[in-house]
Amino acid sequence: MIRVLIADDEPLIRAGIRMILTSADDIEVVAEAADGREAVDLARRHMVDVALLDIQMPVLDGLSALAELGRTAPGVRALILTTFGERDNVLRALRHGGAGFLLKDSAPGELIAAVRAAAAGDAYLSPAATRHVADSLAAGPAVSRSEEARRRVAVLSEREREVLALLGEGLSNADAGRRIHMSEATVKTYVSRILAKLGCENRVRAALLARDAGLGA
Template sequence: MIRVLVADDEPLIRAGIRMILTSADDIDVVAEARDGREAVETARATAVDVALLDIQMPVMDGLTALAEMGRAAPGVRVLILTTFGERENVLRALGHGGAGFLLKDSAPQELIHAVRAAAAGNAYLSPAATRHVVDTLVSPAATARGEEARRRLAGLTERERQVLALLGEGLSNADAGARLHMSEATVKTYVSRILTKLDCDNRVQAALLARDAGLEPTGG
């Protein structure tokens, strides 16, 4: 059972999210919070697998809570759920180690899928959030980012580059393994090595590096 914490300052929003998530047989909303500080304290004191955080909350906003939660409850996977999809918010969330980012107008099944992906250790970006990230790739800073990303990827083996390219496409370990004719456990080992070599906190950061570097999937 996936144990979820929902943090939003609006009771109706929390109730709606709870109703959606608990409709899935494998998800249970075990705690709620009204602000970022309460979310951090709850995550520290409660057995939680995934936390859903709104950005705009009193006392402490969701992005600050995300960073705090990484220190207070490092085992919790955090999804940012908000009406605000500005690319700065998306990149800040990912930079703080968030497991994903989706908008409040996402379909119920997308929310459930995102929670499952986060609990499995995978990243999730909603299509709308992905567009904001892609926008940054054509900004004036894109060239410098690309050069830095390619420099960091230079130390990877060919197989590691193949795995990383599939992370950049958002594939799970199982899907990447199927594409490369490897077991899921083997892919997981490669991902761990890649994160260590690239000094990335999570697979989302590694995926963004792959995109910045223009890394394209090759065959199995």
């Protein structure tokens, strides 16, 4: 069972997220918080697997809560729930180990998929959130980014590029394995090899690189 904490200062938002998540038979909402400080305390107390953190919260904002969880409860996987995609927010979340980005208007199935991916140790990038992330991290003209991405991806084998393309879609290791008829463990091995070859520190960066290179497009 995946143990989840929901942190948002709006009760209606928390209630809606709880209703969606509890419809899945493998997810249990064990705590709710109305501010970032409470979120950090409850995440540690309840030993949650995944924390859904809104960026805009009182006392301690979601990004500061993410950073503190990284220092004091590194086993907690944090998903950033937001309507924002500014550069500084995105870079801070990546730097402190955020497991993904999810926009508040995401479909219910997307929210469940994101929690499952985060719990499995994967990064989740919703299509809409990815556009915000890509724009925030963009350095230089799109054509230059595309050329640079294709150059970097050229070092990968055909199979590695296939796996990378699935990362670009935001698939978990398990889902990627089902797509290409490969075990989850084997996909995990491929992902580690891909990150090393590309010099990417996490799956989020690799996923963005895949999109810039046009893989899976």
